[in-house]
Structure formats: C-alpha cells, structure tokens
Amino acid sequence: MIKEFIQGLLITLKYLGPGHTTTVQYPRKGHRLQPSDRFRGLHRLVPDHDREKCVACYLCPTVCPAKCITVESAENEKGEKYPKVYKIDLLRCIFCGYCVEACPVEAIEMTGDYELANYHRDDFTFDKKRLVR
Amino acid sequence: MVNLTIDGKEITVSKTATIYEAAKEAGIDIPVLCYAKKLLPYGACRVCLVEVEQMKGRLIPSCTTPVTEGMVVTTMSDEIQKVRKTVLEFLLVNHVIDCPVCDKGGECDLQDLTYEYEVVTNRFEGEKFDLPTDEVNPLIERNMNRCVLCGKCVRVCDEIVGYGSYSFINRGFETKIATAFDRGLNCEFCGQCVSMCPVGAILPRPFKFKARPWQIKEVDSVCSYCGNGCTITMGVKDNKVQTIRFNDKIGVNDGNLCIRGRFGYSYANSDDRLTTPLIKKDGELVEASWDEALEAVAEGFKKAAADKGVGIISGARLTNEELFLLKNVAKAIGTENLDHSGGECYKGVTEGLVETLGVKASTGTFPQVEDADVILSIRSDFYETHPVFGMVVNQAVKRNEAQLFIVADKKGKFGKLPNAETLLHKPALEVNVLNAMAQALIEDGSAVTDGVDGLDELKKSLADYAPEKVAAATGVPAEQIKAAAKALAGANKSAILLAYGLPYTAQSKEIAVAAANLAILSGNVDKEGSNLYLCGEKANSQGAIDLGVIPAGSGQGAQQMLDAAAAGSLSALYVVGEDMVTSYPDREKVEKALDGAGFVVAQDLFLSPTAQKADVVLPAASFAEKDGTFTNAERRIQRVHPGITSPGEAKTDYAIFELLANKLGAGLSYTGPAAVFAALANEVDAYKGVEFNAIGAQGVVWGGEELKAATKKVVPVKGAAAVDGKFVLLTGSALYHSGTVSTHAKGPVAVVPEAYVEFGSEDATVLQVADGDMIKIKANGAEVQLKAKVDKRLPQGVVFAPYHFAEAGLNKLYKGEAAIAVEVSK
Ligand code: SF4
Ligand code: SF4
Ligand code: SF4
Ligand code: SF4
Ligand code: SF4
Ligand code: FES
Numbered sequence: 009m010i011k012e013f014i015q016g017l018l019i020t021l022k023y024l025g026p027g028h029t030t031t032v033q034y035p036r037k038g039h040r041l042q043p044s045d046r047f048r049g050l051h052r053l054v055p056d057h058d059r060e061k062c063v064a065c066y067l068c069p070t071v072c073p074a075k076c077i078t079v080e081s082a083e084n085e086k087g088e089k090y091p092k093v094y095k096i097d098l099l100r101c102i103f104c105g106y107c108v109e110a111c112p113v114e115a116i117e118m119t120g121d122y123e124l125a126n127y128h129r130d131d132f133t134f135d136k137k138r139l140v141r
Numbered sequence: 142m143v144n145l146t147i148d149g150k151e152i153t154v155s156k157t158a159t160i161y162e163a164a165k166e167a168g169i170d171i172p173v174l175c176y177a178k179k180l181l182p183y184g185a186c187r188v189c190l191v192e193v194e195q196m197k198g199r200l201i202p203s204c205t206t207p208v209t210e211g212m213v214v215t216t217m218s219d220e221i222q223k224v225r226k227t228v229l230e231f232l233l234v235n236h237v238i239d240c241p242v243c244d245k246g247g248e249c250d251l252q253d254l255t256y257e258y259e260v261v262t263n264r265f266e267g268e269k270f271d272l273p274t275d276e277v278n279p280l281i282e283r284n285m286n287r288c289v290l291c292g293k294c295v296r297v298c299d300e301i302v303g304y305g306s307y308s309f310i311n312r313g314f315e316t317k318i319a320t321a322f323d324r325g326l327n328c329e330f331c332g333q334c335v336s337m338c339p340v341g342a343i344l345p346r347p348f349k350f351k352a353r354p355w356q357i358k359e360v361d362s363v364c365s366y367c368g369n370g371c372t373i374t375m376g377v378k379d380n381k382v383q384t385i386r387f388n389d390k391i392g393v394n395d396g397n398l399c400i401r402g403r404f405g406y407s408y409a410n411s412d413d414r415l416t417t418p419l420i421k422k423d424g425e426l427v428e429a430s431w432d433e434a435l436e437a438v439a440e441g442f443k444k445a446a447a448d449k450g451v452g453i454i455s456g457a458r459l460t461n462e463e464l465f466l467l468k469n470v471a472k473a474i475g476t477e478n479l480d481h482s483g484g485e486c487y488k489g490v491t492e493g494l495v496e497t498l499g500v501k502a503s504t505g506t507f508p509q510v511e512d513a514d515v516i517l518s519i520r521s522d523f524y525e526t527h528p529v530f531g532m533v534v535n536q537a538v539k540r541n542e543a544q545l546f547i548v549a550d551k552k553g554k555f556g557k558l559p560n561a562e563t564l565l566h567k568p569a570l571e572v573n574v575l576n577a578m579a580q581a582l583i584e585d586g587s588a589v590t591d592g593v594d595g596l597d598e599l600k601k602s603l604a605d606y607a608p609e610k611v612a613a614a615t616g617v618p619a620e621q622i623k624a625a626a627k628a629l630a631g632a633n634k635s636a637i638l639l640a641y642g643l644p645y646t647a648q649s650k651e652i653a654v655a656a657a658n659l660a661i662l663s664g665n666v667d668k669e670g671s672n673l674y675l676c677g678e679k680a681n682s683q684g685a686i687d688l689g690v691i692p693a694g695s696g697q698g699a700q701q702m703l704d705a706a707a708a709g710s711l712s713a714l715y716v717v718g719e720d721m722v723t724s725y726p727d728r729e730k731v732e733k734a735l736d737g738a739g740f741v742v743a744q745d746l747f748l749s750p751t752a753q754k755a756d757v758v759l760p761a762a763s764f765a766e767k768d769g770t771f772t773n774a775e776r777r778i779q780r781v782h783p784g785i786t787s788p789g790e791a792k793t794d795y796a797i798f799e800l801l802a803n804k805l806g807a808g809l810s811y812t813g814p815a816a817v818f819a820a821l822a823n824e825v826d827a828y829k830g831v832e833f834n835a836i837g838a839q840g841v842v843w844g845g846e847e848l849k850a851a852t853k854k855v856v857p858v859k860g861a862a863a864v865d866g867k868f869v870l871l872t873g874s875a876l877y878h879s880g881t882v883s884t885h886a887k888g889p890v891a892v893v894p895e896a897y898v899e900f901g902s903e904d905a906t907v908l909q910v911a912d913g914d915m916i917k918i919k920a921n922g923a924e925v926q927l928k929a930k931v932d933k934r935l936p937q938g939v940v941f942a943p944y945h946f947a948e949a950g951l952n953k954l955y956k957g958e959a960a961i962a963v964e965v966s967k
Contacts, residue, residue, distance in 0.1 A: 070353070070355065
C-alpha cells in the first residue's frame with residue numbers, strides 16, 4: 009500500500025523536474041504550443057493549383073451560426089465558379105468548425121494557429137489573401 | 142365527382158383529376174419530377190408511384206392515373222419507398238453531382254428527393270455524362286449532364302409556347318434533349334423551359350453564380366412592359382433585381398412570361414439610370430438639387446401657363462395612383478392639355494369602341510379565351526406585342542382545338558399553329574377585310590341583327606365590300622373571308638383580339654369600329670364567354686384610359702400639343718415617362734415641338750433623346766421601385782410592389798408629382814398609394830368599391846369577368862386604299878422588345894441589339910440581300926440605314942422594321958401611316 013503510494017508520488021515528482029514540465033513560459037520566444045490535430049484555430053482556405061479550392065457554394069456562410077463569413081461568387085475566365093470575395097470576421101467567429109463540416113469540397117480547414125490577438129478591428133477581417141495559405 | 146380514399150383519408154374530387162391531384166387537394170404530398178400543373182400528364186420519371194388496392198401487384202404512377210370511384214390509394218409503404226429510392230439511384234448513375242457549383246442547388250427537385258430518400262450510396266455504377274454545355278446564347282444555359290429526361294422543357298416549349306425548340310434524340314442511355322441539329326439554342330427566349338426544369342439542366346445565364354435561392358428575397362409585382370399584366374416575382378439581393386423567379390401560384394399568366402418579363406428586368410439596375418436632377422445651363426445639362434430643379438419647373442410652368450400654356454404628355458407605364466396625381470398636377474398648373482401615348486393610337490380605338498359598344502375596354506378576361514372555339518386575331522403582330530396572351534391562344538388552339546383566324550399583313554407565329562388560317566392581306570387593308578367579313582355575314586343571312594342600331598346605313602356602306610370585290614383589292618380569297626366569317630358567327634364562344642400601340646396609329650378608330658361591327662354581327666357581343674379584347678401596348682395603358690388621362694374640355698391631345706409647340710403657340714411641355722423623339726411617329730415634328738416649346742421638362746429613367754432636349758430633367762423610378770397598381774388589358778387591377786430602392790436621388794413619379802404640386806401651391810398630400818387609390822376610386826366609376834389593400838394576388842377585375850356592352854350600334858366605316866410602291870414598309874413591335882425601355886435592358890438587347898429591316902426570302906433573293914447587309918430606305922423625304930434580316934414572314938414587296946431603337950431613326954420615315962411606300966437600295 010505504502011509502496012504504491014510512493015511510486016505514484018515519484019511520478020508526480022518526476023514531472024516537477026526539468027525537461028518534464030508541461031507548463032511553458034508563454035509568450036517567451038521559442039515557446040510555441042503544439043495543439044492537438046483536432047484543435048480549432050484560424051481558418052485556412054486550401055489552395056488548388058492556381059486558385060483556391062473553394063467553389064463559392066455558400067454553404068459555410070449559410071451554416072455559420074455567428075454569420076461571420078462573407079462569400080461573393082463569380083465566374084472566372086475559365087467559366088468556373090469561384091469566390092471573388094471570401095472573408096471571415098474573426099471577431100464574430102465562435103470557432104465552432106461548422107464551416108469545415110459543411111464544405112462539400114474540403115476547401116476550408118481550421119489550423120492550429122491560435123495567436124490571433126491584434127490591435128485594430130480591421131485586422132480581424134481575414135480575406136482571401138490571408139486565408140489561402 | 143368521385144369519392145376515393147387516400148392514406149385512409151376519404152376525399153371527393155372532380156372526375157377529371159389524377160390521383161396526384163386528388164392527393165394534393167387533400168394535402169398529401171407525393172413526390173414528382175416530370176409532373177407540372179400546366180402541362181399534360183406524361184409519366185416519365187416514376188417517382189410518383191403509389192399503391193392502389195384495386196390494382197394490386199404493381200405500382201401505379203399517380204400523375205397519369207385518373208381517379209375512379211371507390212379507389213383506395215396508399216402513397217407510402219416500404220415497397221414504395223424502396224422503388225422510389227431505386228428510381229433515384231438510376232437517375233444518379235450518370236448524373237454529375239455538381240451541386241456546389243450548380244445554381245439549382247437549394248431548390249433542385251432531384252437534390253431534395255435524394256436527401257429525403259437518403260440515397261447515400263448507389264448500387265449501380267455507370268459513367269457520368271460528359272456532354273458539352275450549350276452556352277452560345279447569352280440568356281439560357283443548358284447543361285445536359287444534369288438532365289433527368291423529364292421532358293418538361295420539350296413539352297412546355299411545344300404545348301404552351303408553341304415554339305418547339307427541343308426534342309428527345311437517341312435511345313437508351315444515350316437519350317438526351319437536343320435542339321434542332323443539336324445546335325445552340327436560338328428561340329424566343331421566354332424562359333419557360335428554365336422555369337420548368339426540375340434540376341439545374343436549364344438555367345438563366347444572367348443569374349449565373351449570382352446567389353443561392355435562399356439568399357434571395359422574393360417580391361411579387363407586375364411586369365412593366367406590355368398590357369398583359371403578367372405577375373413577375375423579383376429575386377432581390379443587395380438592393381438589385383438579380384433575377385425573375387418562377388411563380389405560377391398567383392396572377393393571370395400561370396407562371397408564363399415572355400423574354401421582356403423574364404429577362405428584361407435589368408434596366409432597373411442599369412448604370413445609365415439618371416441619379417440626379419439636371420438643369421440646362423448655357424446649353425448644357427448640369428446636375429442640380431431637387432429643390433433647385435423643382436423650383437425651376439414650377440417657375441417655368443407658372444410662367445408658361447400665364448403665357449401660351451403648358452402641355453403634358455405622359456407614358457402609360459405609370460401606376461394608376463401616379464396618373465391620378467399627374468391629373469392633379471395638371472390642375473395645379475391650370476392646363477387641360479393632358480394626354481398619353483401619342484399618335485393617338487389609343488384615342489381612335491377607344492372612340493371607336495365607345496361609338497359602337499359603349500365600352501372602352503376588353504369585355505372578357507384571359508381564361509375565357511382558352512375556352513373559345515373560334516378566335517379572330519387582328520394583326521399577326523398580336524403575338525409580338527402580347528406574347529403571353531399569345532400563349533393563351535396557343536393553348537386554346539392546341540389543346541381545345543379552337544379555330545384561329547388571323548387578319549394580317551404578314552405571316553406570323555400564329556399562322557403556324559394547327560387549325561390556324563391567315564387572311565393575308567396587302568398592307569393597310571385590315572378594315573377592308575373586316576368589312577368584307579361583316580358583309581359576308583349579312584349576305585348569307587347569318588348576321589345577328591336583333592336589337593342592333595344603325596343596320597341600314599351599315600348595309601348600304603358594306604355594299605362596296607362584297608368579299609369578291611375585297612378579295613381583288615386585298616389579295617385575300619373571297620372563300621377564305623366567307624369561311625372565316627361563317628366560323629366566327631357559328632362559334633359557341635368566340636374571341637376577337639385587337640392590340641394597339643404607338644407603331645399602330647393609323648386607322649385605329651376604323652379598325653376598332655370594324656372589329657366591333659363584326660363582333661355585333663357575329664353574335665360575339667351577345668354570347669356568354671364570347672368577347673372582344675382590346676390590348677394596350679403598355680403595362681398601364683388601360684389604367685390611363687380608365688382614369689381619363691386624356692384632354693379634358695378644350696384641352697389638346699398629344700398631336701395637337703406637338704403641332705402647337707412646333708408652331709410656337711404652346712410655351713411649355715412636360716414629358717413624363719416617354720421618349721417621344723424615338724417612339725412617336727414623325728420625329729421631325731416631335732423635335733420641332735421640343736425646340737419650339739420655350740420650356741421643356743422631361744421625367745424619365747434615362748437621358749433619352751427626348752430628355753436631352755429638355756430644360757429640366759427629373760430622374761424617375763422604375764416599376765421595381767414603385768408601390769401602386771396597374772390595370773391590365775382584361776381590366777384587372779393588380780398590385781405593384783417595390784423590391785429595391787431608387788439609385789442616387791431618383792424618386793418615384795408619385796413622389797415627384799407630390800413635390801411638384803406642393804411647389805405649385807396645390808398642397809397635394811396623401812398618406813400613400815392606398816389613400817390616392819381611394820381618392821381615384823371615388824372619381825372613376827369603374828373603380829368604385831375597390832379597396833387598395835384588398836387587391837389580392839389575383840387582382841380585381843373591374844366591371845366583372847364579363848363586361849356587358851352598353852350599346853349595340855354598327856357604324857359604317859371606310860376601308861383604305863392599297864399603298865402603291867414597289868416596296869411597302871411596315872413598322873411595329875418586335876417580340877423581344879416593348880416600347881423603348883427594353884433597349885436599356887441587357888436581356889432583350891442581347892438577342893436583338895439594334896434596329897433592322899426584315900425582308901421576306903423572295904425579295905431577299907431578288908435583291909440579293911443577305912443577313913447583316915446595310916440597306917438604305919428612303920421615304921417621305923428622309924433616308925435611314927438599317928441592317929437587313931431575312932425571314933419567311935413577309936410577302937413579296939413588304940419590308941418590316943421595329944420601332945424601338947433611338948439610333949435607327951425609323952420615325953423619320955414613319956409619320957403615322959399604316960404602311961409607307963419606300964425605296965430600298967443596298
Ligand atoms: S463551404 Fe467550402 S466551397 Fe462552399 S463556400 Fe465555404 S469554403 Fe467555399
Ligand atoms: S441538378 Fe440538382 S442534383 Fe444535379 S448538380 Fe444541380 S443541384 Fe445537384
Ligand atoms: S426559352 Fe421559350 S422558346 Fe426558347 S426553348 Fe425555352 S421554352 Fe422554348
Ligand atoms: S432539361 Fe430539364 S426539363 Fe428538360 S428534360 Fe432535362 S431535366 Fe427535364
Ligand atoms: S411583356 Fe407582357 S407578355 Fe411579356 S411578361 Fe411582360 S406583361 Fe407578360
Ligand atoms: S411525376 Fe409521375 S411519372 Fe413523373
């Protein structure tokens with residue numbers, strides 16, 4: 009009984025030692041967290057050859073409960089449907105991931121990017137330029 | 142009536158109903174793909190299968206099976222579910238699943254059913270269609286990879302439109318819908334096939350990738366083009382009319398539209414719209430504020446009224462309320478010179494009808510035409526001026542086997558219908574032919590003469606119009622005249638159709654009288670369900686007549702005003718919603734009048750050639766921005782609803798009239814269109830008792846479904862003499878345009894971008910004219926140049942040019958004649 013108790017305590021103590029701690033000194037340089045694959049951070053529009061994969065189907069703006077996605081579809085030179093405008097207002101986004109779930113062509117993902125603080129309201133509007141990565 | 146049980150519910154329906162229709166009436170949903178209310182049952186898709194106890198052992202298509210007494214129907218069971226799912230699986234074998242980029246997504250019947258029946262996998266495998274898309278024309282996009290072969294497009298274009306663009310070709314898996322020789326679509330572009338297609342195989346191109354159906358706000362209104370008064374449902378997003386949505390639930394048109402209604406909406410969104418008032422300073426129109434502009438207008442009118450007077454000429458696309466306010470503005474200015482649609486086309490027609498029948502409007506409504514067994518259409522252009530009424534005629538002829546006679550100077554689409562006969566006469570001789578028909582009835586004693594006034598004089602005058610004699614002059618065989626007259630008199634229910642408009646100003650009174658004479662003598666006036674239809678060119682032509690937007694007392698009509706202004710004896714002209722320089726007969730006279738009047742105010746959407754000559758231009762609003770009522774050609778008062786706001790500082794005519802009246806010190810103030818309507822209903826007898834807010838989806842027909850003729854008086858009327866000349870020019874309306882507004886709308890312009898002169902193929906061969914050649918046409922001391930177009934409609938020696946286009950200057954030649962002798966050269 010006491011043996012097991014000590015064993016358990018040792019494990020705890022081990023994690024107090026250097027090299028084992030899970031607490032990081034954030035935001036000290038070099039200390040980046042590696043969130044899990046399922047973490048829902050900043051969106052990314054998946055590129056596809058010379059354009060974005062998104063076909064401007066309007067499902068994500070429709071499903072979005074925070075109404076923070078703006079899509080404007082248009083026809084490109086090849087006659088394809090593409091998002092002339094694609095914008096996410098991160099100040100409204102609740103990171104629910106519904107957009108990702110709704111997308112029929114897997115054109116939108118959520119990355120592990122969590123450093124989203126900024127100084128100006130406008131900086132929270134993520135347009136195509138910032139989203140296609 | 143038949144009694145049956147559907148899903149345990151006992152119901153009674155008419156014995157012509159199908160199981161599907163019976164279920165629908167009982168509120169039970171059966172899925173369908175190839176069924177459409179207005180088309181004949183077809184039974185192609187098999188998703189509507191149901192079980193009928195009396196026909197055990199197999200499933201029955203509910204859309205084609207008529208109900209029988211005591212039938213017991215089950216609309217859903219495990220087996221039905223399974224079979225429907227299989228049908229869908231089959232459809233999806235070759236179907237490219239394009240939903241994300243398919244504009245039908247969100248309102249696609251196939252998509253909805255696939256979802257409802259949870260078709261998530263497919264037991265069958267096959268190659269996906271890979272057919273080329275048809276995007277040659279600018280209005281309708283066809284992608285046959287998404288087609289489910291329901292045949293609705295084929296059927297609507299044939300059954301309703303009577304055009305017949307499509308047919309099924311090939312067999313088995315190769316089956317597809319194709320146009321003749323599988324070329325790109327080139328047709329009337331009415332868009333009926335677009336609205337019928339249950340999937341995304343036929344789509345409106347101007348709306349391509351614009352929005353999803355659920356993002357669109359639907360606003361029901363009335364088409365602003367012709368007097369048919371079709372309901373159009375605007376699809377509005379971002380304060381723009383993005384498209385016209387299919388709507389067969391309300392209105393008079395059963396969801397049918399013509400190219401103008403379906404694709405002609407875009408003038409409301411045009412960048413060329415006027416957005417601020419303009420005032421002429423040093424010969425230039427410069428932007429001004431409303432206050433400045435209205436001040437200038439009020440000042441100018443006051444001065445002119447004190448001098449030689451003001452003339453007001455209005456278009457017929459203003460709402461009833463606006464026309465009423467305009468009358469009040471006229472009163473405030475102190476002028477009786479008030480008129481609409483010059484050339485006096487409407488004036489002659491109404492005078493003629495009043496003299497004979499004592500009415501100023503159609504006596505019946507559209508649905509009655511569908512039941513008619515004989516129809517007489519005066520002028521083949523009727524289909525061109527009122528296409529959707531034309532579709533009603535198509536159905537009467539094709540479905541109900543009505544006999545159709547067309548008195549016309551050219552062969553038209555009507556003439557191609559089965560059971561149709563064209564009484565093809567030399568230009569300008571309509572009255573002669575109508576007189577000969579009347580004479581034929583009198584000769585063979587079948588004329589109705591009971592209670593008819595003026596018979597003796599008529600008989601005397603008709604002696605000159607024996608069918609044989611008229612045959613020699615007009616080129617219509619005497620036998621044909623007699624046969625047509627006989628058929629008309631022998632009909633149980635007949636319909637006589639007469640259209641009028643700016644390009645048909647000559648002999649309008651004569652034609653109306655001759656038509657009314659014939660209506661009286663053939664018994665059309667007396668028989669129930671038989672009617673005479675008077676169809677105005679513009680959306681509210683009938684309203685303008687009802688409200689009396691005509692010269693009162695000693696006031697001058699449009700032509701007199703123009704003459705007076707040209708002669709310097711009228712000091713000001715107020716032109717509202719009409720581009721007279723382009724559309725009135727005799728451009729020279731109109732221009733002289735605009736130059737001669739010291740002060741001209743134009744109120745319009747665009748800086749038209751007329752507006753360019755004005756001293757003050759007031760930017761007005763399109764129908765899409767207005768609230769009010771239009772009265773259509775069957776006397777139906779219908780509500781117009783605003784879908785968007787006006788661009789810039791443009792205001793509705795309603796608002797402008799109110800402001801102007803106040804500037805003139807008349808203190809015109811109403812709480813809104815409803816109040817104005819109440820005021821006008823007080824003054825106009827026919828509108829008494831109609832309540833603005835009670836005007837429902839079907840409108841209100843003033844005078845009732847059938848308007849009784851007040852008098853039955855036949856009046857002698859003289860025919861015309863044939864026009865001499867190697868070539869005779871006719872002007873008129875082209876199917877794709879209406880008035881001048883449609884030349885600002887992308888859809889109609891995409892199909893017919895500019896004026897043309899049409900030749901019959903015989904003349905074209907002789908003259909060696911081909912499509913696109915530049916042709917010089919000389920007459921009345923003027924010459925115009927137009928592109929040639931060759932078709933098969935015109936008899937030898939007759940050429941035709943539409944009147945809609947400003948640049949063409951057709952009215953330099955056309956001075957109001959029925960037909961013009963012209964010189965034609967390359
Ligand atoms: S759901 Fe996907 S394809 Fe559709 S608009 Fe959003 S990102 Fe684009
Ligand atoms: S037709 Fe219907 S099912 Fe086919 S791609 Fe378009 S929306 Fe999807
Ligand atoms: S647009 Fe009208 S005329 Fe043309 S194919 Fe379709 S239904 Fe026929
Ligand atoms: S194109 Fe459309 S309407 Fe025509 S058969 Fe195919 S699915 Fe039916
Ligand atoms: S122009 Fe006339 S026929 Fe065509 S849609 Fe409009 S109201 Fe109907
Ligand atoms: S809807 Fe009945 S067979 Fe198509």
